[in-house]
Amino acid sequence: MSTLLTFYGGTFDPIHYGHLKSAYALIQLIGLKKIIFMPNNIPPHRTQPKASPKQRLDMINLAISEMPKGIFTADDYELKNNSIPSWTVETFENQRIKYGLTISIGLIIGQDSFLTFPKWYRSRDLLNLCHILVCTRPGYPNIQYCSQTKWLADRITNNPLDLFNKPAGLIYYATTTKLKISSSEIRNRYYIGQSCKSLLPESVNHYIQYKRLYR
Known part of the structure; x- marks a missing residue:
């Protein structure tokens, strides 16, 4: 089985156990x-x-340090990119230049983000650059809603092995x-x-308190 290079996109403002535990579960699941x-x-959709x-x-790196070693890393490509807003499709065009056209690449997003996916800038082009892995979130409809959008419905797979066997799509x-x-x-609770x-790693909690964030 080939490698699936997987990115988790989001604002992470702040990163929390919802992100970390769903990502860890995904590692084990597939x-x-x-x-x-x-x-x-600069996220365009929120x-x-x-x-x-x-x-x-900083908070991502602190959170990663509390998880099993080697399973998570951070990439600051978009933070260094001066493009306003940060278009995901342009990020993954860059990843294809960096890693080539044959490696399998995945992008993890939450159900809340996926609900708006058809409206993303050049969303069809993005699917030609990577797979989309949708993590469940409480209170959101399941993926079958997108059966109303044929070009999305045609791309759904229930077999995670398919993600390793083709580069994108x-x-x-x-x-x-x-x-x-x-x-x-x-953020509201800190405010x-x-x-x-109980909602995020202790090192992240200390950082937020020290920096007086979200007050």
Whole structure:
């Protein structure tokens, strides 16, 4: 079986156990060797991050340090990219230049993000550059809603091995653990002074407290 180079995109403002545990479950579910967290710089489809690019990358690296060694890494490509906004398709055009056309590449996104995927900038082109791995989120409809969009429905696979056997073009719905945690909830809890210790790694909690983020 060939390698599936897998990126996890998002704002990670802040990163939390919902991200980390779903990513870890995905490694076990389909046999990934590692996952690369790639934070957005200027996300086009949601409100702008409260923490700075450096702070969000710092928090990712702190969170990674608390997980089993070697399974997660971080890539700051988009944070260094001056493109406004950060178009995902352009990021993965760059990854294809870097890694070549034959390696299998995957992009992990949450159900909340996938709901807007047909409206993403050049979303069809993006699917020609990578696979989309959708992680379940509580309270969101399952992937079958996209059967109303034929070009998406035709790309759904229920067999994760398919992701390793072609370089791009498929959508896989990963039935990972549904943790009811969101970055917006965490930011609000910090704002009103509530504890977030059970929602994110302790090193990230200490960083947020030290930097007085989300106040």
